[in-house]
Amino acid sequence: MATTPETPSSPVHGYISDKDRYLARLKRIEGQARGIHRMIDQDTYCIDILTQISALTSALENVALGLLDDHLKHCVVDAAKAGGSEAEQKIKEASDAIARLVKS
Amino acid sequence: MATTPETPSSPVHGYISDKDRYLARLKRIEGQARGIHRMIDQDTYCIDILTQISALTSALENVALGLLDDHLKHCVVDAAKAGGSEAEQKIKEASDAIARLVKS
Amino acid sequence: MATTPETPSSPVHGYISDKDRYLARLKRIEGQARGIHRMIDQDTYCIDILTQISALTSALENVALGLLDDHLKHCVVDAAKAGGSEAEQKIKEASDAIARLVKS
Amino acid sequence: MATTPETPSSPVHGYISDKDRYLARLKRIEGQARGIHRMIDQDTYCIDILTQISALTSALENVALGLLDDHLKHCVVDAAKAGGSEAEQKIKEASDAIARLVKS
Numbered sequence: 001m002a003t004t005p006e007t008p009s010s011p012v013h014g015y016i017s018d019k020d021r022y023l024a025r026l027k028r029i030e031g032q033a034r035g036i037h038r039m040i041d042q043d044t045y046c047i048d049i050l051t052q053i054s055a056l057t058s059a060l061e062n063v064a065l066g067l068l069d070d071h072l073k074h075c076v077v078d079a080a081k082a083g084g085s086e087a088e089q090k091i092k093e094a095s096d097a098i099a100r101l102v103k104s
Numbered sequence: 105m106a107t108t109p110e111t112p113s114s115p116v117h118g119y120i121s122d123k124d125r126y127l128a129r130l131k132r133i134e135g136q137a138r139g140i141h142r143m144i145d146q147d148t149y150c151i152d153i154l155t156q157i158s159a160l161t162s163a164l165e166n167v168a169l170g171l172l173d174d175h176l177k178h179c180v181v182d183a184a185k186a187g188g189s190e191a192e193q194k195i196k197e198a199s200d201a202i203a204r205l206v207k208s
Numbered sequence: 209m210a211t212t213p214e215t216p217s218s219p220v221h222g223y224i225s226d227k228d229r230y231l232a233r234l235k236r237i238e239g240q241a242r243g244i245h246r247m248i249d250q251d252t253y254c255i256d257i258l259t260q261i262s263a264l265t266s267a268l269e270n271v272a273l274g275l276l277d278d279h280l281k282h283c284v285v286d287a288a289k290a291g292g293s294e295a296e297q298k299i300k301e302a303s304d305a306i307a308r309l310v311k312s
Numbered sequence: 313m314a315t316t317p318e319t320p321s322s323p324v325h326g327y328i329s330d331k332d333r334y335l336a337r338l339k340r341i342e343g344q345a346r347g348i349h350r351m352i353d354q355d356t357y358c359i360d361i362l363t364q365i366s367a368l369t370s371a372l373e374n375v376a377l378g379l380l381d382d383h384l385k386h387c388v389v390d391a392a393k394a395g396g397s398e399a400e401q402k403i404k405e406a407s408d409a410i411a412r413l414v415k416s
Contacts, residue, residue: 080392184288234349
């Protein structure tokens with residue numbers, strides 16, 4: 001990515017293609033937020049704005065669920081193999097993040 | 105607002121101050137989306153990204169709940185006074201929007 | 209009450225058939241809760257228990273959305289017609305209930 | 313537990329005290345469902361019923377989050393240590409269950 005000069009020969013993470021996909025999804029999400037701003041500015045009918053907010057919330061949830069799945073697959077599995085307090089802490093972190101998602 | 109040439113003497117809606125507040129909140133939400141894009145781009149720790157997504161989702165929910173309250177106060181109350189099929193349709197629209205929010 | 213003999217000339221609410229349906233749905237929900245209790249007692253695989261909890265949560269949400277729709281159709285519309293502080297209070301109550309549903 | 317004749321010398325799971333706590337919580341949840349049934353039967357004010365439904369939904373979510381945390385700590389960590397397709401399958405199952413919770 002533009003801001004972090006990584007050479008192709010030294011990837012710090014193994015899922016760069018997913019990263020591009022996430023970046024594209026966030027670009028779309030940013031555009032959706034801009035669209036909702038415009039709808040409010042133009043006095044669009046309230047129910048239509050709410051429909052767009054629900055769509056944006058779903059898009060964000062799907063990004064969160066994807067990131068969480070990646071996190072379980074990589075960080076949590078690695079920590080579980082290493083064992084000890086590192087594993088416990090990673091599970092606790094993941095459970096707390098899941099609780100925030102479920103309750104938000 | 106910039107895009108809709110309304111003179112101060114002829115507001116089409118009675119809640120212009122709220123509108124400014126909503127526009128400011130949407131600007132912040134757009135900034136939050138941009139921040140999450142940057143976090144992904146910079147390989148920020150996944151759990152920290154999830155925390156920001158939960159915060160953004162909550163911010164969006166609060167905007168939606170505010171808009172819905174305005175909608176009930178103005179459109180639904182006006183339609184209820186007018187009565188007939190217009191009232192029925194507005195209630196159905198509102199209930200459908202609430203269902204989408206609860207399920208999203 | 210469905211179970212108490214009401215004369216047709218003194219209905220306290222206009223939606224008695226819906227009430228029977230809600231009572232049947234709540235009976236089913238109570239049965240689902242009992243089923244989850246039994247699954248935990250019998251050491252059922254955790255993921256299968258979670259599936260049943262998600263189903264129960266969805267059933268509850270649908271009951272809530274139905275009750276809310278009835279409430280908007282009857283109480284809120286009646287209060288809107290009457291106008292004044294009664295209408296305002298009913299809308300505020302409804303908005304607060306919607307917020308609790310969206311956030312729960 | 314009463315219904316499963318396990319001898320103390322052969323526990324199949326290591327978290328029996330948690331199990332008693334979950335069973336007690338499910339008993340309470342069943343009672344809450346019965347209470348909502350009674351409220352509907354007695355024509356309790358709709359908003360008060362909605363408040364109880366939100367409370368019940370939150371109680372269920374907390375049980376689900378607790379079970380999921382236990383599941384990550386035990387099943388997923390064990391599978392991660394074992395590695396291979398078993399680990400992959402457990403993570404997929406857990407991610408799917410989390411998605412159902414977030415979306416329900």
